[in-house]
C-alpha cells in the first residue's frame with residue numbers, strides 16, 4: 001500500500017453470512033458517497049471462473065492463477081466476468097459453496113489481496129467481507145464487526161428465500177448457519193473473527209436503518 005492510499009478512509013464491515021452486513025455496507029457507502037467493495041463477490045467470481053474453465057476447486061495453484069487474472073468488473077449495478085453478466089449466477093448456492101472452498105486456499109487469498117486494496121480510491125471505501133479489518137485493510141480507522149444470533153440470521157435468510165418463491169426449512173437453516181459459523185471461525189487462513197479494534201454491532205434486535213446509523217455515528221466519532 002502506498003502512503004497516499006493510506007490517507008484514504010476505509011470503513012471495514014466484517015461478519016458472518018446473513019448478518020445484514022452487505023446491505024448495511026452498501027447503504028453506508030451511498031450515505032458517504034464512498035466506493036463499495038463486496039469482497040465475497042470476488043471469491044464467488046473466482047469459484048465460477050474455475051467451474052467454467054474446468055479447474056478443480058482444490059487445485060490451489062490453478063485457482064490462484066485464475067484469481068490473479070480475473071476479468072471481473074462491477075458496473076451499472078451488475079457483476080461481470082469478461083463480457084458476461086453473472087450477477088445472478090454468482091448468487092447460486094453451488095457457487096457459494098465453491099466460494100467457501102476456494103476462500104480456504106492461502107494462494108487464492110494472496111492472489112486477491114492487491115485487487116481488493118486497489119478499491120481504496122478517493123473519497124473513501126466501505127469494504128464488506130470476513131477479513132477486511134483483520135487482513136486486507138488492517139490499517140483502517142473505522143472497523144465494524146456486524147453479527148446477529150444464528151436464529152435471527154436463519155430467519156432473515158428464510159424470509160428472503162420465501163419472498164423469492166423458494167421453499168425453505170427454518171430448523172435446517174439454523175443448523176446450516178451454525179455449521180458454517182463453526183467452519184469459518186476454525187479456518188486456518190483469515191478465520192472469521194473481529195479485529196481487536198472493531199466495534200461489535202449485534203443486530204439481532206436491530207433493523208437495517210439503525211445499524212446504518214450506528215456505523216455512520218462510529219465513523220464520525222473516529223474523525
Ligand code: DC
Pocket residue numbers: 017039040041043044096099100101103104128129130131132
Ligand atoms: O459473503 P459471501 O457469502 O458472498 O462470501 C462468499 C464466500 O467467500 C464465503 O464462503 C466466505 C468467503 N469470503 C472470505 O473468505 N473472505 C472475504 N473477505 C469474503 C468472503
